[in-house]
Amino acid sequence: MSIAELSFRDRPINMDAKGSRKWVYAKKPSGKWYRRRTLFSWFLLLFWIAVPWIRVNENPLILLDIANRKFIIFGAIFWAQDTFILALLMLSFVLFIVLFTVTFGRIWCGWACPQTIFLEMIFRKIEYLIEGDYKKRYKLDQGPWTGEKILKKTLKHGLFIFIAIAMTNVFLMWFTGSERWLELVREPFRQNLSGFIVMIVVSGVFYWIYSFFREQVCTMVCPYGRMQGVLLDSNSIVVSYDYKRGEPRGTKNEGDCIDCHQCVSVCPTGIDIRNGTQLECINCTACIDQCNKIMHITNKAPGLIRYASEKTIKEGHASVWNTRNRAYSVVLLVIFSFFIYTFVSRPVIETTILRTPGLLFQENGDNTISNVYNLTIVNKTHEEMPLEIRLLSHKGRIQMAGNSMIVKDQGRFESTFILFIPKEELNSDKTEVEFGIFNNNELIETYKATFVSP
Template sequence: MTTEFNDFETPVDAYRQKHAPKPDMTGGKRQWLYPRVVKGRYYRWRTLVAWVLLALFFGGPFLSRDGQPLFLFNVLERKFNFFGVTFWPQDFHLVAIGMLAFIVFISLFTVVYGRVWCGWACPQTVFMEMVFRKIETAIEGDANTRKRLDAAPWTTEKLLKKGTKYTVFFLISFVISNTFLAYIIGKDELLQIITDDPMNHLGGLMAILIFTGVFYAVFAWLREIVCTTICPYGRLQGVLLDRKSVVVAYDDRRGEPRGKMQKPTAINHTWQPLSFAPKGDCIDCKLCVQVCPTGIDIRKGIQMECISCTACIDACDEVMDKIGRPQGLIRHDSLEGIQTRKPWRFSGRMMAYSLVLLLIMGVWGYLLAGRTDLETTILRAPGQLFQRESGGRISNLYLVEVVNKTHHTRPVTFRVTYPGAQLKMVQPLVRVPADELAKGMLFILLPEKAIHQNSTHLEIEVLSEGVVLDNIKTTFLGPIQ
């Protein structure tokens, strides 16, 4: 049997045209995926990384430093802990710069290594593939068995398996939601919600149930839809990736045109094509499609749905070993590397991203090193002008807020440096509790003869145990002489 081509058509082009994507005949309905599990070298590495990340996630809220949680994202009280360092709203610039550095880091990582974050470290993938998928396989069986079970009528066996699976899914989602809430309100508050009368913590219980429902819906039903539709990161790939980015790619120059293989003959025990047309290394076994958690065919090129989980690499390498061909038909490589066979090089674009990242991290480190233990805000009382006092003095009322960023109670005193100025506390503020915000009020008095303009610039020193920790600049209103 022979295959004919026109003058401008190669065997690869003809094969691609023959195997072009077919029109959607499902009426827009979701096609449930049943990805197979292949346990190759990348799968073993992903499993190790997943266990480390899971241990960090579940252990994070219970780790502490100097009596403070190592990680805390208390949005309600606007209090955040990173590695035991407390950040308050006054440190918003540090948090913003840190988030910017993280975004640049993810962008750089995507430019260089593609969507590695999604396949190896994203919580959605880690929980779905390394927790929920394993439980589903243990209860319902492998991919083909699960598919037959879903298509079968409801029997006692099906009810038992489905009920067991979804019950375990719900319990794990409940544990995840409790851990997630511990990152927001802290472990002590969470333990109080669990052990105390539920009626005293209806808000916390409702939050736990809502989070449980969200996680259950994600891992029991939404699954790959989170990666392919909901998460915006996949769509950013089209902007971030270029021909030099290292991605999970299919070597079409080596694999096309595809062709089935015959069993070994009794003469030479070698694999032979079924036809006389030239064939590539791809035998069209479709294992790379069957193991993909998002249901794509990597042989059609880079696609937004690819999460770089490397399952297709493990499946293809296993097939190549069986047919006596070298591994790497699907591998980590750039599109330029596949087409030109040139080794990967660090491009100017990657260098630019790296320099920007280093610059942002340097600024962040400088600001963090200069961060004061006490953050003070002194503002003139709103709606208040100056007041005339006895002895020819003019007074202004100020509101004071002091944030103690340390884990120890700190004494505070205030001192105004302007010549002839006096400071009098109205609402005493002499001590700031650890990790708390304290408020006070004070008067500043100036001799009227020392005022030469309606707005006089002053500087107030904030001292703790005789050491000046902060200098606050403010203005003093008074009559014009």
């Protein structure tokens, strides 16, 4: 192998010896695996667009309302008070991805990662349609600015900008919900100027990523891609070149690989899979399809490049299950079970009672001491709840600001109340008091707070 061919060990393939970007002109993929990925990507894209419009109990299927600290995931609502439960869910998701990576390599990158789906299934398809396959695109880019080139580039980048804006709007809906998004669209943009500027910036970033930065997200930026070195092992099923069958390569040699470089031409990250598993490989399967076509032409069995573990290629057989992924599965099962338990057993309401900051106590003429409290109650059910607060630990009385404590479904109730306790009930300057929250005379939650007195 020449030094130039070995350079993949020193630097990303899309970078020259001086560190400058080398543009990847990937051949248009086609074949069985590409068709499967295309179908799956349509399903994911449809799901992504539909989510803010799908309703479960009148709520969006998924809503990440950061401003109101309210998250809805498949109809289940999580408030700021549920951060621990949400963290368990996120941890389960991360572990699931890790388990999948250990077992099936970067299947996520090739099949489900938004970066791959947007780039390969939307932006590149538009590019192929307008500018043609890789040789035509290369010629167009290298050629002079003719009328045809200006027209093609304007059309392509115009569509890219339009799609980038559309993408930003769909993502916005995930954070605001479709109803609020419709309101925002109808309102004069001066009313939401800062939000409008953020939208322009995000759209600009999307446009820049999918027009220029492209595969470098996977090869240089993505932290998940960087972790492959520690996640993958010889048992992981990845897109692999069967070197035992393929080598020695070349038309005059005995190996099945005819060294046609078609697997390299089609690769969106520009790598040669015959060099072994590399961090730049996003497991997109394009080289499998391309090599299978060559195998068909040369009358050889398909699968010279295929999904296989290093062990399978080396020893001819391997089991999907091994100690490592069994251990991850157990950890995942434990954490996910804990999440289910905490989620199912979480209280129907979440109460917070804190003494009003800056106020101490008041001595009253009726021989009582009073403290002022701020009360917040979050109703996690889908029903409106009439509630009542009572003091459980001492004799005393509560005077609410306002008459009723009716908390709307999925709503938040905020109010203030004064607690009066007779002096003889108090024997310290700081007393722990316990409140009970009642719904139709049924105690549903208790809360402890501090009462200060002279």
